[in-house]
Each structure stands twice: as structure tokens, then as C-alpha cells.
Amino acid sequence: MAFSIIVFATLFCHIWAMNRASTSFSVPVIETQTSDQYSCYDYSLDHVELEHLKSIRVDVDRSKVHHVTFSFCENPLTNSSVWTCGHLQGHVCDGYAVNVAGWNSKTLDTGHFEFPSGVTVRYGKKTRLVHLVTQIHFRGEVKDYHEPIVNVTLFPHQNVNPSSLNYQTYMILSSGFIPQNSNTGYFAESACEWKKPPVTAYKFYSHTHHYGFMAEGFLIRNNTWRFIGGELTKNRTRDWSSIPGGPLVIYPGDIIAARCLYINKEDKPVPFGLTDQQEMCNFEVNFGYESRYSKEFKRSFACMSNTQEFSFCKTKALHGFCQ
Template identity: 40%
Template sequence: MVLISCVTFLSFLQLSVSNQLIVEMPPTDTIEDESYVCRSIPFENIEKGYLESIQIDVDRSRVHHVATSVCEMPISKEIWECKETQGSNCVGSSAGFGGWDRYTNDKGVFEFPDDLSLELGSQTSMKYLVFQVHFSGKQINQTKPAATLTLNISDKPRKYNFQGYLMGSRGFIPSNSPKGYYSNIACEWKLPGVKAFRYRMHTHHAGYHVEAFLVRNGTWTLLGSGSPQAKAKNWFEIPGGNVNIRRGDILAARCLYINKEKTPIYFGMGDDNEMCLFGIEIGFHDKDKQHFAQELLCETESPTFQFKNFPGLLDYF
């Protein structure tokens, strides 16, 4: 159990006339070398606004990464240790966005594309900001905030509302796979049409390539690909520009691993586990918001699931 001691707990929340919201993680002491600390803040002074960008400034000597999200109700209305609740810090509507870690190349600036924004505020379903700070070492006698977030919020909506679509694997990577093993993921899109703007990808040490496709009427359109070994955590533009996703399309992704060990590598949150993640930044129309209250997840079991077992993909892999 991590003991969290907030040296000071001032109100760091303010909304200026320029629609800028500034929040900080107060100086925080911990008793573990690897700690995850979360804070939730209500949008008390914003009834309805539209997030366009965020600037995340951190003390790089103390912080490994910062994750940002908005939600209807956080699991705690204060500061709490959240290593065990990663991905489950909200109840009801939620959307994860932005973030920072030491591998990003954008200097802590996250900007939505021109046609995309995130609705938030006390009169919306996204009533709280929740952010998580992963400390890379034990924090003792801290006197300065570890992270400062500056949100730029407009009073005018853009054409599309933001939500995330995440493709991931569960299960394991087989042992003795020195020539490579693909973990496959695929789901049919059964919701109203959306626009895909950008993508990002993630694996751990054994992952060497990630790629994803939109499949429609037998035609495979590349959504993105790259080497996670490059450690770049940015959002990347989809090759050829934004893509429309329609009801009945298939979204397919796969990650290439090399496992030379005599034991399997299991997917999970631990440092010794692996991940196969391909995230898509999607935009939906306001009239369809009831379908996109939470981040969408497409998850399949490895090694059981293979493209050849999925209707519509049989003839291609």
C-alpha cells in the first residue's frame, strides 16, 4: 500500500478569460520506488466547453509519464494511489486523451486536429478531469508540483467530438518463437459512422512491429504501422489522410513479437508482460453521442484468435 502525503493542497484550479484551465499535482511524498498517483478535479467553473489542446509540463527527474482523461464520475474526489486502478479510474462516461512520457517528441503539447474537440463541463457527461502521474522513484520531502497541466478550452464545438478506439490482445505469446509470432486482433464496426484522424501504438520489449487496417469489401486500407522499439509515443497521421469508418467495416491489427525464451510471455500490465495496442483517434457527430460515452475496445485472445478464423478475412491471411 502506498502512503501518499500531500505537503500542500492549495486550489490550483482557475479559469481565465482566455479559457485556460491550469491544474497541478501538489507536492507528493510516496514510500515506493514506482508509484502511480491520481487526482480528480471537477469542472466547477465550466458549464460546457470544448477542449482543443493541453500543455503538460513535468519535472523529468521525477516523472515517468502522465495520463489524462475526463469522466462523468471519478472513483475518488481527491488524490489517491492508483497503480491498481489504471484504466478504471472513472464511473460512467469517460474519454482518455493526450498524455506525456519521456519518449514523446511533442514537448508536452497535445492538440486535437482542426475538426476535432472534446466536450466537457459541469452540464455535460464529462464533469471531471482525472490525471495520473507515474513517479519513477520514491518521493521524499517534495516541495514543488511534479506536473502542471494547461488546458485550452473553447466555447464553440468543432465538427466532430473525440473518443478513443483501442485494439488490444489478451492471452499470451507462445514460447520458442525466434522467427516471429503475430498476435492478431479484429472486430466488425457495428456503430454509426465516424472519422479516424490519427493513430498510436504500443508494445513492450518483445514487440517489433505493429500495423492496422480497415477492411471493406475485401479491400485493405492501411491505418498505420511502425516499430514500437523506436519508443515514440506520439499520435501519427493516418497514411493518405483521415479515413471514414462505416458500419460493417472490419478493423484489423497485428503485432509482431520475437520470443526466444522457453516460456510464454503473457499480456498484462507488468514490466515482464507484453502489450499489443493500436489506438485510433475517432470523431463522431453530436447526434450519435449516446453510442460513444466510453472508449471503445476491440480485444481478442492470443494465440487462439487468428485472422483466418474471422469472417471477411479468411482469404487474406
């Protein structure tokens, strides 16, 4: 009898796991007031007990949207379900938060992001992550439009305990401006020391606007440079690329550095900023960390350098790059 109960229970759990349902929703129609408007939508996950995210898909009206990103949140920064959030790019949560890839018009990517094997986001009422905030960067004004512009689907793992590592992201950014008449090219460079526990990095992502041509990232340990990845930033076929040579362990004391190449033939500088007419130098890595380090990685985080004040060659720990 006991054996029969065990067999039945095992079979029931197997069937239940194999039928874990995806979650789909549409962002309500949002009318924008200006071009380049950023709007956020909070979707509650309080109907979910516990899921382990395997992948996320976003379908967008490409004529209306510049890019879409997601943040799993303990709480959103506002009580409104829809709000304007341009000044909060990537920082739309209060408490624990995980930023997740979405879709970018600068690539030919379909908008289906799958997490690295062995890494996941745990979400639902049994976790701290009970909200999903969708951040949309619109191209222009949206008026008198009645069809959903953004549709989202979350696909959970069918295995109840699929992973020992938690997902998080780290971004390197530039501020300042690209000088005028940079006809032969101008590099914006950034770097920061890794001061958190060890993690395993899997993929990288880069992003520039109209003046950017290339981005690349490096890990520096004991004056030895290792290539994280690089790519031409125009007409890319995908948002995220695997790190050459496979996953990379980042240890405390390592330096993560990145640079982007621009050509500005105009007689005026181009500032870094949030709009499509400004520029960006974003180099991001995603990584997995052990659950015992949850407090250290409670939020996605970033490193920023002013391109007029910082360069590899002027930094003692990095000047070997220029020798």
C-alpha cells in the same frame, strides 16, 4: 442606436473569445509504495462554464514517470482526490467519459496533444464532463520528493463554436502471452467488428514495451483491407500519427484489426499486462462523431483478443490477409 448596440455586443464577444483563458494545475506530490504504481488525481472543472478543448499539454519529470493519460469524466470512480488505480487503467470514470492522450516515455514527444481540426471535447458545468482525472504510471518508488512531478495545461478554442464533431477514442488490445524462444518474431493479433454509428478517424497511436518492435492497424470492408497506419514502436518521435491518405470514415459492419510484432529470446513466456516488465499491444484510433450519437459514444471503448486463441488466418472474415 440599435446598430451601435449590435456593434458593441459583437466587439465584446469577439474580445472575450480572443481572451479565453487556459487552465493549468499541478498534480500534488504522490509518494508511491511500489515500482510500476498507477496513481490517479481528480481535478474538478466546476469553475468552468463551457469550453471547447483545442489542445492539452503535460510537463513531467521524466525520471519518475513511465506515462500519463487523461480522462474527462462525469464523475470519478471514487470520492478521493488521489487514489491508487492500476487495476483501472483507462477506466477511472463513472458515467460519461472521454480518454485523452498524455505523454509516453517510449517516445520523444513533448507532451502537447492538439485535437484534429473540427473535433473537440466540450467540458464544464454546461456539459456532463466536469472532472479531469490524471492517471500516472510511475517508474519506481517516489519518496521524500517535494516538487510537482506532473503539470497540466488545458488550452480552449478561441472560437466559441469551433466544431461540429465530438472527440472519442477506440483501442484494440491483446491478452495472453508471447511464447518463449520467439527468436524469429511473434505476432499478437486482434480484431472486432464496428457496431456503432459512422465516425471519422483521424490519427492512430501504438504502444508496446521492451519486446515489441512494430504495430499496425487495418480497416476491413467487404474483404478489402485498408491500411490505417503502422510504425516501429521503439524510439518514436511522437505519440499520435496521422492516418496515411487522410481521415477515414468507419461504418457499421467494418472490421478494425491490429497486430504487434515481438521478439522474445528468453526461455520463458512474457505475459501481457500493466507493468513495464510485461508486454502490451495497444493500437488506438481517435475519431469524431456527431452530437446526435452522444449516447452511443458516452465512453471510450476497446476490443481485446487473446493472442493464443485468435489470429487473422483462423478468422473467416480476415483469412484473405493470409492468402
